[in-house]
Amino acid sequence: MVNDNTNTTKLQELHAPPKPVVVYGTIFVLLFLPLVLSTPLATEILIWAIFGMGFNLLLGYTGVLSFGHAAYFGLGAYSSGLAFRYLDASLPVGIAAGVLAPMLLACFIGALAIRKRGVYFAMISLAFAQMLYFLALSPLKHITRGEDGLTHIPAMAIFSFSLGKPLPLYYFVLVVTGVMLFVTWRILQSPFGKLLQAFRENEERAKACGYNTTMVKFWSLVISAFYAGLAGSLNTVYLGYVPLTTLFWLTSGTMVMMTILGGKGTFLGPLVGVGVFLFLQNTISLITPRWELFVGAIFVAIILLFPGGIMGTLEEKMMAYRMKRASK
Amino acid sequence: MLLRTEKICKYFGGLKAVDEVDFVLKKGQLKSIIGPNGAGKTTLFNLIAGAYLPTKGKVFLKDKDISRFTLNRVSRLGVVKTYQINHIFPTLSVFENIRIAAQVRKTSFNFWRHAASYKEVNELAEQIMTQVDLQEKRNWPASTLSHGERRYLEIGIALATRPEILLLDEPTAGMSCAETNQCADMIKKLNTELGLSIVLVEHDMSVVMSISEEILVMNEGRTLVEGTPREVSDNEEVQRVYLG
Numbered sequence: 001m002v003n004d005n006t007n008t009t010k011l012q013e014l015h016a017p018p019k020p021v022v023v024y025g026t027i028f029v030l031l032f033l034p035l036v037l038s039t040p041l042a043t044e045i046l047i048w049a050i051f052g053m054g055f056n057l058l059l060g061y062t063g064v065l066s067f068g069h070a071a072y073f074g075l076g077a078y079s080s081g082l083a084f085r086y087l088d089a090s091l092p093v094g095i096a097a098g099v100l101a102p103m104l105l106a107c108f109i110g111a112l113a114i115r116k117r118g119v120y121f122a123m124i125s126l127a128f129a130q131m132l133y134f135l136a137l138s139p140l141k142h143i144t145r146g147e148d149g150l151t152h153i154p155a156m157a158i159f160s161f162s163l164g165k166p167l168p169l170y171y172f173v174l175v176v177t178g179v180m181l182f183v184t185w186r187i188l189q190s191p192f193g194k195l196l197q198a199f200r201e202n203e204e205r206a207k208a209c210g211y212n213t214t215m216v217k218f219w220s221l222v223i224s225a226f227y228a229g230l231a232g233s234l235n236t237v238y239l240g241y242v243p244l245t246t247l248f249w250l251t252s253g254t255m256v257m258m259t260i261l262g263g264k265g266t267f268l269g270p271l272v273g274v275g276v277f278l279f280l281q282n283t284i285s286l287i288t289p290r291w292e293l294f295v296g297a298i299f300v301a302i303i304l305l306f307p308g309g310i311m312g313t314l315e316e317k318m319m320a321y322r323m324k325r326a327s328k
Numbered sequence: 329m330l331l332r333t334e335k336i337c338k339y340f341g342g343l344k345a346v347d348e349v350d351f352v353l354k355k356g357q358l359k360s361i362i363g364p365n366g367a368g369k370t371t372l373f374n375l376i377a378g379a380y381l382p383t384k385g386k387v388f389l390k391d392k393d394i395s396r397f398t399l400n401r402v403s404r405l406g407v408v409k410t411y412q413i414n415h416i417f418p419t420l421s422v423f424e425n426i427r428i429a430a431q432v433r434k435t436s437f438n439f440w441r442h443a444a445s446y447k448e449v450n451e452l453a454e455q456i457m458t459q460v461d462l463q464e465k466r467n468w469p470a471s472t473l474s475h476g477e478r479r480y481l482e483i484g485i486a487l488a489t490r491p492e493i494l495l496l497d498e499p500t501a502g503m504s505c506a507e508t509n510q511c512a513d514m515i516k517k518l519n520t521e522l523g524l525s526i527v528l529v530e531h532d533m534s535v536v537m538s539i540s541e542e543i544l545v546m547n548e549g550r551t552l553v554e555g556t557p558r559e560v561s562d563n564e565e566v567q568r569v570y571l572g
Contacts, residue, residue, distance in 0.1 A: 191431050191446070192439035198428045201417035208377070208415070209489050210403035210432040219437065323472070 018267040023185045026268065027178040039166035040238075041282050045275050046170070046177045047234045048258065052270025053184050054227020055255050060265030061193070062220040063200030065118070068125030069255050071109075071132050072102035072225040074247030076232025078136065081150040081242040082143065091156045091163075091237070098233025099226055106225030110218045126249060133247040150242035163237060173234055180227065187223070188267065196220055200265075261302060263309025272310050276302075329390075330355045330525055331376065331407070331493055336385030336395075338371050345371040347549040348385065353493065353527060358519040360528040360536045362560075363546035364569060369529045370412060372546070373495055376527070377409035378402030389493075404432070406492035412501060412529075414478045416485065418471035422462050425470050425481055427453040429488035453488060460484035460514070476507045480514075487518070493525045494518065500532050508532060512539055537561065545569075 033042040051073055058064050080098035083089035089097065105128075113124040136144040144150055155164035163169045187193045198206045199216045207213045236242050245251060254277070262273020280298060285291040306313035331353040338346040346368040353359055361369045374380040376387055378399040386395045394402055417425050427443070430453040434446055444450065457463050460480040465473060470481060479499055486494060499515065500508040512535045518524045519539075530536045536543060536557070543560045545552040553563050560566055 186442075187439045189442055189444070190439045191435045191441070191443045192437050194424065194428055194431070194443050195436055197420060198417050201419060202415055205411070205415040205417065205485065206428075207398075207400045208379075208403055208409060208411075209429045209485065210400050210408075211436055212400050215437070219439075223439075319469075323468070 018185060018188075020185075022267065023181055026181060026271070027174075030174055030177065034167065034170055037279070038282075039170050041278060043166065043170045043173050043238055045271075045278050046173045047231050047238060048255075048274040048278065049271040050177055050180050050234065051228050051231035051255060052258055052262070052274050053180055054224040054231070056259050056264055056266075056270045057184065057187070057196070057227070058220050058224040059256070059259055060263075060269065061188070061200060062196045062217060064217055064220065065122045065256070066125040066221070066224070066252075067122040067256065068127070068129030068249070068252050069224070069228055070247050070249060070251035071125070071129035072106060072228035073232040073235075073251060073255075074129075074136070074242075075102045075105055075132060076229030077236045077242045077246045078144060078150065078232075079229070080233035080236045081153050084153045084156070084236070085150060086143070091158050094156075094236075095230065095233045098236070099229040102225040102229030102232070103222055106222045107218075110221045114214060114218050114221065126252065129247065129252060130249060133244070133249070136244060136247055144242075144244075147244055149244050153236060153240050153242070155240065156237050169238060173238070176230070176234060180230070185267070192216075192219070257299070260309055261299060263306070263312030263315070266309070266311040266315055269309055269311040276310065329353075330357075331390075331527075332388045333372075333376065334386045334388065336372070336375055336387060337383045338368075338375055338380055339383045344549045346375060349546070349549075349551050351376070351544060351551075353525055356519070356523055356525055357542065358516070358526045358528065358540050359542045359544065360530055360540040361544045361546060362530065362533070362536055362570075363552070366548075367546040368549040369546055370497060371549075373409060373497055373527070373529060376402075377407060377495055379409070403489060403491075406490070407495065408486045408489050408491035408493070409495040410482050410486045410497055410499065412497040414482055416470045416478060416481050419469055421467050422465045422470055422473065422481060423453060423457065423467060426456050426484050426488045429485045430456065430490075432489050452490070456484050456488045459487065459518075476503050479503060479507075479511065483514075491524065493527065495527045495529075497529050498531060499528070500530065500535060508535060511535075515539060 055069055058066055076098040079101040080094040083094040083097040109125060109128050113121055116124055137146055155162065157163060158172060161168065163172055195211060195216055199213055203213050232246060258273040258277045259270055261277060263269035280295050281291060284294050302310065308316055329352060333349060333351040335348045335350060336346060337348055349372055351372065361372060363369050375382050378397045378401065382395055386393055389405055389407060394405065417428065427449060431446060431449045434449050457466065460483055462477060462480060462484065465477065473481060483499060496515065500511050503511060515526065516539045519526050528540065540557060543557055544554045545560055545566050547569050552569060553560055553566055
């Protein structure tokens with residue numbers, strides 16, 4: 001019996017949400033990222049990691065595939081960009097616009113389509129994203145500048161601290177990323193976060209327990225749109241312009257790939273997936289213009305080695321090891 | 329009268345799965361539904377639990393019409409079903425499986441507070457773990473449990489929502505003889521010690537005869553006989569349908 005108890009304590013770590021040290025440790029490591037990678041690449045990684053964290057909340061933890069997350073990312077990017085360019089909005093106001101608009105869109109899409117399941121929901125989100133893409137491409141050309149993307153966005157400053165230079169911008173984005181890592185961590189160990197996972201595991205049973213599962217899905221989507229909008233908005237600040245491709249379906253597809261590569265349903269998966277993806281893309285595209293070919297081959301190799309994504313498979317292995325030790 | 333159905337019907341196309349069944353459950357009663365395969369037992373269950381909408385007829389819980397209520401609303405009112413085929417949360421730990429059900433009456437959409445800080449929820453979950461005898465497996469993923477243990481977890485999840493009426497759908501399905509007896513004892517205990525009203529669908533006649541107060545026999549979607557175990561087993565009609 002004594003033995004049993006120690007085993008139980010050992011195993012307790014299995015399902016515990018990430019320890020605080022993981023969250024703070026990650027932020028600490030990211031402090032030094034510009035020393036290893038070029039600062040713009042590091043900034044891009046953080047921005048996409050925020051997008052990825054939100055997407056992972058929906059795909060990895062709630063088990064809902066949206067194939068149109070570019071809609072929220074792009075709408076966030078455009079909302080901020082338009083506010084900066086035409087309304088001379090300050091940084092916080094612009095970001096607020098870039099976060100609120102996608103959340104409202106998510107409420108709308110959610111209200112219409114959230115009852116649809118699996119591939120139907122994925123396709124409906126794709127359709128909405130493509131609608132936005134074509135809206136920005138031509139009917140709204142006079143304000144979005146169509147194919148050229150939205151240019152002439154002034155450099156931003158916060159507390160009279162210019163974000164025009166790469167390094168200050170990186171640390172600004174890092175602060176936001178740190179906050180979002182922390183928020184994600186809190187969400188995951190909250191009753192709502194646990195409910196998301198229960199929903200993913202067995203929707204029918206979650207319902208039988210008395211939960212309104214439609215609302216679970218709905219809020220997961222809206223929160224996810226918050227992350228995507230925030231990332232899109234930061235992307236605008238980072239690039240100083242909004243490319244039309246932020247709304248394109250390829251952006252959604254890339255996000256799905258990054259999340260799966262890093263390990264969906266793991267805390268650090270999106271960050272790792274985004275990091276690996278963008279690093280490979282940047283490095284290999286310097287050598288050859290046909291970088292997709294090589295990056296694609298590397299992904300195939302990674303997924304063969306890590307079927308659950310990089311972090312996903314590592315976690316599985318760790319768990320198998322602990323279970324083996326506990327049952328000895 | 330705690331729960332009552334009034335001429336309830338469920339048709340799937342031309343098939344009358346449940347046809348004008350009047351089912352009555354008194355408070356604190358342990359009542360079983362038996363019948364040959366395809367008699368409509370599980371369908372009747374699902375109608376009561378809100379998993380299916382009735383084609384005709386009504387379901388009343390303490391005189392409140394709950395016929396059109398969805399599964400989650402009925403569950404919140406305290407009528408909770410278990411599943412014939414295990415419906416658990418496989419990758420979550422055994423404790424988490426029960427805890428998630430236990431938090432339903434306390435909180436569900438709080439996304440900031442730490443789930444472990446809800447003391448009442450945790451205490452309830454721990455207590456249920458003891459009731460279904462799974463403490464030793466506390467932190468194991470539910471997918472690693474044996475079949476018998478999963479059946480217990482299945483009941484544990486339902487219990488954790490603090491139901492007033494527990495609908496058990498073949499709880500002993502696939503269990504060994506010894507496990508079945510143990511499980512029957514537990515069900516009886518839930519009924520007598522916790523005062524839960526229980527509706528039981530069961531294939532194992534020895535379980536049904538030994539623990540139920542009353543039995544409803546169904547055949548081809550209709551009520552065949554209703555009565556005490558004694559009356560039912562003496563009934564000629566039942567013997568004909570059941571034993572051929």
